[in-house]
Amino acid sequence: MTDVVLKLSGIHKSFGSVQALRGVDLTMRRGEIHALAGENGAGKSTLMNVIDGILAPDRGTISWEGREVTIGSPTEAQKLGIGLVHQEIALCPDVSVAENILMAQMNMSRRLFVDYAALEARAAEVLGQLADIDPRQRAGDLSISNQQLVEIAKALTLDCKVLILDEPTAALTDKEAQILFGIMRRLADRGIAIIYISHRMAEIFDNCDRVTVFRDGRHISTMQVSEIEPQDVVKAMVGRVIDDLYPDKADAPGSDVVLDVRNLSEATRFRDVSFHLKRREVLGIAGLIGAGRSEIAKGICRIEGDITGEVWLNGKPLKLRDYGESIDAGMVYLSEDRKGSGLFLDMSIAENISALDLSRIARRGGRIDARKEHARARELGQRLGLKYGRLSDPVSSLSGGNQQKVAIAKMLSVDPALIFLDEPTRGVDVGAKAEIHRILRDLAQSGVGIVVISSELPELIGLCDRILVIREGRVGGEVTGNEMTEEAIMSLASGVAFEGAAQ
Amino acid sequence: MQSGTDQAIGIDGTRQPKGPGVAKGLLKMRETGLIAIILLLVVVMSFASPYFLTWVNIRTVIMAFAVEGIVVVGMTILLISGGIDLSVGSVTALAMVIGGWLFLAGFDPWIASAIAIGCCTAVGAFMGFFVTKIGLHHFIVSLAVMVIARGICLLGTGGRPLGLYTLPPEFKFIGQGSLGPVPVVILTFIVIVVIFDILLRRTTMFRKVFYTGSNERAAAYSGIRTKRVIFATTTLCSTLCGVAGVIYMARFGSAQPTFGIGMELNVIAAAVIGGASLNGGTGTIFGAILGAALLSLVSSSLALLDVSVYWQDIIRGSILLAAVTIDLFLNKRRG
Ligand SMILES: Nc1ncnc2c1ncn2[C@@H]1O[C@H](COP(=O)(O)OP(=O)(O)OP(=O)(O)O)[C@@H](O)[C@H]1O
Ligand SMILES: [Mg+2]
Numbered sequence: 001m002t003d004v005v006l007k008l009s010g011i012h013k014s015f016g017s018v019q020a021l022r023g024v025d026l027t028m029r030r031g032e033i034h035a036l037a038g039e040n041g042a043g044k045s046t047l048m049n050v051i052d053g054i055l056a057p058d059r060g061t062i063s064w065e066g067r068e069v070t071i072g073s074p075t076e077a078q079k080l081g082i083g084l085v086h087q088e089i090a091l092c093p094d095v096s097v098a099e100n101i102l103m104a105q106m107n108m109s110r111r112l113f114v115d116y117a118a119l120e121a122r123a124a125e126v127l128g129q130l131a132d133i134d135p136r137q138r139a140g141d142l143s144i145s146n147q148q149l150v151e152i153a154k155a156l157t158l159d160c161k162v163l164i165l166d167e168p169t170a171a172l173t174d175k176e177a178q179i180l181f182g183i184m185r186r187l188a189d190r191g192i193a194i195i196y197i198s199h200r201m202a203e204i205f206d207n208c209d210r211v212t213v214f215r216d217g218r219h220i221s222t223m224q225v226s227e228i229e230p231q232d233v234v235k236a237m238v239g240r241v242i243d244d245l246y247p248d249k250a251d252a253p254g255s256d257v258v259l260d261v262r263n264l265s266e267a268t269r270f271r272d273v274s275f276h277l278k279r280r281e282v283l284g285i286a287g288l289i290g291a292g293r294s295e296i297a298k299g300i301c302r303i304e305g306d307i308t309g310e311v312w313l314n315g316k317p318l319k320l321r322d323y324g325e326s327i328d329a330g331m332v333y334l335s336e337d338r339k340g341s342g343l344f345l346d347m348s349i350a351e352n353i354s355a356l357d358l359s360r361i362a363r364r365g366g367r368i369d370a371r372k373e374h375a376r377a378r379e380l381g382q383r384l385g386l387k388y389g390r391l392s393d394p395v396s397s398l399s400g401g402n403q404q405k406v407a408i409a410k411m412l413s414v415d416p417a418l419i420f421l422d423e424p425t426r427g428v429d430v431g432a433k434a435e436i437h438r439i440l441r442d443l444a445q446s447g448v449g450i451v452v453i454s455s456e457l458p459e460l461i462g463l464c465d466r467i468l469v470i471r472e473g474r475v476g477g478e479v480t481g482n483e484m485t486e487e488a489i490m491s492l493a494s495g496v497a498f499e500g501a502a503q
Numbered sequence: 504m505q506s507g508t509d510q511a512i513g514i515d516g517t518r519q520p521k522g523p524g525v526a527k528g529l530l531k532m533r534e535t536g537l538i539a540i541i542l543l544l545v546v547v548m549s550f551a552s553p554y555f556l557t558w559v560n561i562r563t564v565i566m567a568f569a570v571e572g573i574v575v576v577g578m579t580i581l582l583i584s585g586g587i588d589l590s591v592g593s594v595t596a597l598a599m600v601i602g603g604w605l606f607l608a609g610f611d612p613w614i615a616s617a618i619a620i621g622c623c624t625a626v627g628a629f630m631g632f633f634v635t636k637i638g639l640h641h642f643i644v645s646l647a648v649m650v651i652a653r654g655i656c657l658l659g660t661g662g663r664p665l666g667l668y669t670l671p672p673e674f675k676f677i678g679q680g681s682l683g684p685v686p687v688v689i690l691t692f693i694v695i696v697v698i699f700d701i702l703l704r705r706t707t708m709f710r711k712v713f714y715t716g717s718n719e720r721a722a723a724y725s726g727i728r729t730k731r732v733i734f735a736t737t738t739l740c741s742t743l744c745g746v747a748g749v750i751y752m753a754r755f756g757s758a759q760p761t762f763g764i765g766m767e768l769n770v771i772a773a774a775v776i777g778g779a780s781l782n783g784g785t786g787t788i789f790g791a792i793l794g795a796a797l798l799s800l801v802s803s804s805l806a807l808l809d810v811s812v813y814w815q816d817i818i819r820g821s822i823l824l825a826a827v828t829i830d831l832f833l834n835k836r837r838g
Contacts, residue, residue: 324726365706
């Protein structure tokens with residue numbers, strides 16, 4: 001077997017009392033795209049960090065091209081030819097896109113003087129394949145999806161033999177994801193082995209050759225994708241069959257209106273946006289990245305931007321001055337950027353969940369009732385199937401998907417009247433995703449307003465009763481019932497009519 | 504760890520609620536470590552010098568950091584919120600000078616003190632304004648104010664200390680008096696420390712300081728008025744400098760325009776040794792006071808052992824470096 005590049009066997013890794021990996025194996029062959037699947041917290045990212053030299057395994061061996069090695073740091077990993085795109089985006093926000101991409105290369109360079117011109121040309125070339133991003137822009141000013149693309153470009157400029165992509169598409173639009181898959185296939189044809197982590201079955205089945213499933217830090221199975229069905233993977237992941245990713249839709253929405261938005265405008269980001277949300281209805285908002293979907297939600301909640309226009313919540317006009325008042329009125333917004341603006345990573349799980357409204361965990365005089373705080377956090381954690389060690393652990397110790405559940409728990413903790421959820425299931429595993437969808441539907445059924453913003457069209461179509469499509473800061477159209485197809489939504493979002501699209 | 508979505512029991516199976524004391528377990532670890540080091544030093548020193556464990560010496564050691572400890576409280580809270588203040592020494596001197604000057608101008612000493620503290624609050628608000636409204640960094644703003652306030656002190660006094668020999672005894676009492684064997688200064692210090700320690704650990708108001716320092720953007724996305732929080736912590740720190748300045752004035756019976764030069768380094772070192780991070784989001788009052796106590800104890804031990812003052816600076820600097828380094832390694836191991 002000369003085509004085996006990387007072979008891991010019997011890898012163990014614990015964090016305190018948490019056993020993240022309990023003896024897993026993984027074999028990577030030259031030129032294959034190998035999917036890695038497993039529930040949130042199964043140990044996928046941990047194993048990737050072991051391969052990249054960020055974490056040292058407690059036990060187990062790594063062999064590289066048939067030779068046993070220890071990988072002590074990411075630099076050593078790079079020298080071997082391993083490139084890792086992390087699950088969490090970590091660009092230096094204050095320097096330019098080009099410099100971010102160059103950083104990895106300069107790290108590898110053994111020469112004293114760096115040939116900037118050549119490196120920059122290379123950065124521009126690699127970035128150019130992926131997207132239309134100006135390399136001179138400040139990295140922190142990019143949208144989340146563009147930041148993700150820059151992270152990928154960073155890895156692509158290194159000439160690696162094994163490329164690891166940890167949930168790269170969680171933050172990408174469909175179109176961007178397709179471009180990425182094209183690039184992945186070309187790299188694989190050149191003999192590069194790619195480890196591809198994703199919670200989306202369709203992506204795995206359309207693009208990968210083999211799939212390995214982890215559960216609770218153990219290797220469950222490795223299968224040839226062409227020989228199996230998506231259900232087989234899901235079953236290996238969660239140990240049971242998940243029949244339905246989406247709950248049943250509401251029979252008929254109520255006649256009263258939860259949210260009524262009239263002629264909402266903001267200086268530059270959106271104009272004349274009007275829509276409403278009926279009782280027991282789940283409303284979706286679709287649109288291309290940059291169309292202004294998140295901005296509209298943030299504007300309504302008064303988080304960002306100076307808006308004009310009217311917002312009525314449960315029949316009463318709102319005159320909000322800031323987001324604090326919006327929370328008091330029962331209107332909350334789940335950010336798409338959970339690391340940057342959704343969570344306090346170094347604070348505890350419990351402290352994160354109670355951040356929106358501290359008066360709920362306080363006794364008279366503003367004293368915090370720790371018992372109440374933990375009881376509340378535990379209850380919400382249970383409801384969302386959160387996996388954690390202790391509620392006093394920092395959120396940074398959770399797996400990506402479990403961090404997302406904490407962010408959602410934070411929203412639910414205030415018993416909101418209306419929630420805007422921006423990419424609510426980003427990075428969440430299938431089982432938990434179905435669970436979150438069911439919770440959102442139940443909330444809607446009990447009278448809470450639910451507005452979902454998502455770049456994942458199947459999710460919007462499966463979950464929502466009605467979808468509003470935003471194009472360039474204006475309402476481009478609306479679809480309900482059987483009109484909710486990907487083609488119809490895309491044509492409204494881009495303004496280009498597809499064959500047979502709904503008007 | 505189980506699979507499936509219906510479990511929320513901790514991976515280690517724990518279910519019982521953890522009180523805030525345990526929740527801050529990591530910081531606690533730091534505090535117990537500091538207490539251990541302090542006790543060790545006390546034991547060693549009591550062998551080295553029979554004089555060390557006398558009440559007079561203990562009182563001197565505590566007196567040496569008690570007033571500065573009030574400033575440490577303000578600095579710790581400011582650090583937690585993500586800020587820093589280099590002007591604490593100058594602002595403390597400013598309180599002395601303004602109080603002393605007003606007293607000499609015929610004001611009642613209590614009213615003079617109140618005005619002096621008020622002026623310090625105004626200085627804090629001034630810095631808070633530049634940080635939150637103009638968007639400058641704490642470091643720069645407080646560096647400028649450090650120099651400006653010192654300049655005002657020197658200008659207002661011509662560079663010479665103001666002798667306040669006529670201060671009435673009931674005012675001097677707050678700096679020089681004792682209740683039983685315990686100096687009033689120490690009592691005031693303890694009261695302020697206890698109040699702010701409880702506030703910081705237990706109240707919603709101060710929890711917002713942690714959120715803001717941990718991730719300002721996420722705090723804003725949680726409906727917290729972060730600018731207000733930062734404005735408040737900046738102002739509070741300067742106000743506590745004012746309180747310290749007034750107590751110093753009563754204690755020394757004079758106002759010294761050059762007082763407190765280099766104080767900011769001591770105060771920041773104490774807070775950081777006690778577990779506060781310059782990145783914001785972590786720290787406790789109790790820890791910071793232990794840090795201050797340790798630094799003061801080391802100074803007085805070295806003095807007792809007749810070590811040169813110059814060595815003392817070197818040793819204090821090394822302690823700071825050691826404390827942060829050890830902390831970094833502990834953090835790494837946990838990560
Ligand atoms: N630094 C850490 N400290 C403590 N526990 C950790 C740490 N990193 C990971 N863990 C734990 O190890 C387990 C595996 O986490 P890992 O991030 O590998 O999961 P994952 O399979 O990537 O999940 P996801 O799909 O949510 O990204 C989780 O239970 C997580 O809480
Ligand atoms: Mg992961």
